[in-house]
C-alpha cells in the first residue's frame with residue numbers, strides 16, 4: 706500500500722443560509738487536517754449549487770449532459786473517502802444531500818463513507834440510519850457515525866464546542882477511514898474507476 710495521503714472529502718449537506726452544519730463541518734475538517742494521513746477538501750453543497758436532478762440518463766451510465774453534473778462528477782472523482790455532515794430533517798436526512806448523491810453513481814463506488822449526523826434529541830441518528838441504506842445502494846463502505854446533539858453541544862458564535870468524547874469518536878471514524886482507504890483505492894483501480 707502506498708503512503709499517498711488519503712483525499713478526504715467532507716460534504717456539508719445543509720444548504721440553509723444560517724446553519725449549524727457549517728460549524729460542525731469546520732470541526733470535522735480541523736480534526737482531520739491536523740493529521741498527516743489526510744488531504745482534506747471541504748465541499749459545501751450550498752456553493753456547489755446543483756439544481757434538482759435534471760439529467761436525462763441514469764447516473765450509472767455516466768453520460769452526463771450538463772456542465773454542472775460534469776463539474777460535480779470531477780469533484781467527487783478526485784476523492785478517496787467521504788464524510789457526510791448530515792442534518793436531521795423530519796426524522797431523516799436532508800433533501801440536498803440526497804439530490805447531490807443521486808446525480809452520480811460510479812464516483813461514489815468503493816469509497817469509505819463516514820457520517821457526522823446532528824440534530825435535537827435524537828442527535829441526528831435517524832438521519833444516519835436512513836442514509837446508510839443509500840450508501841449501501843452506492844456500494845460505499847460505511848465506517849462509522851459521530852452523533853452531535855445540538856441541545857447538549859450548541860453552536861455558539863459560529864463554533865462548535867466539541868467535547869473530548871466527540872473528538873474521540875471522530876478520531877475513531879478517521880482511523881477507520883485511514884485503515885480502509887488504501888484497500889478501497891486498489892478496488893477502484895481493479896474496477897477501472899479512474900480518479901480523474
Ligand SMILES: Cc1cc2nc3c(=O)[nH]c(=O)nc-3n(C[C@H](O)[C@H](O)[C@H](O)COP(=O)(O)O)c2cc1C
Pocket residue numbers: 719720721723724725726727792793794795796797823824825826827828829855
Ligand atoms: C426542515 C427541518 C426539519 C427538522 N426536523 C428535525 C427532526 O426531525 N429532528 C431533529 O432532531 N431536528 C430537526 N430539525 C432541527 C435541526 O436538526 C436543526 O435545525 C439543525 O440546526 C439543522 O441543521 P442545519 O442548521 O445545518 O441546517 C429540523 C430542522 C429543519 C430545518
